[in-house]
Amino acid sequence: MIMRIPLLAERLLFILVGVAGIVGVVLASTTRADAFEVAGRQPKMAWAAILFVSSVALLLRIPFVAWFGAVAVGIYWFDVRPQLKDIVQGGGAW
Numbered sequence: 479m480i481m482r483i484p485l486l487a488e489r490l491l492f493i494l495v496g497v498a499g500i501v502g503v504v505l506a507s508t509t510r511a512d513a514f515e516v517a518g519r520q521p522k523m524a525w526a527a528i529l530f531v532s533s534v535a536l537l538l539r540i541p542f543v544a545w546f547g548a549v550a551v552g553i554y555w556f557d558v559r560p561q562l563k564d565i566v567q568g569g570g571a572w
Contacts, residue, residue: 492536498551499532499533499536499550502525502533502551502554502555503526503533506554517558525554531547
């Protein structure tokens with residue numbers, strides 16, 4: 479039983495990050511397209527596609543690809559999304 483804990487923790491982590499990716503797809507899809515351009519990021523639909531494929535890979539636990547998906551979801555949530563949020567809310571200093 480104790481030997482299963484790391485496996486269960488890994489599965490739970492992949493599910494949580496996969497769900498975060500799905501939420502990211504929705505948020506990226508509802509964000510104005512010009513905000514991505516102003517931020518100097520990939521286009522809106524590119525981010526939506528990246529997050530969607532990443533979420534599928536994470537939820538299906540596709541070996542090796544799921545780790546890249548987790549990194550992509552992390553980049554969106556901790557780098558891209560805060561920058562887009564500042565731009566959309568008018569907090570940018572450009």
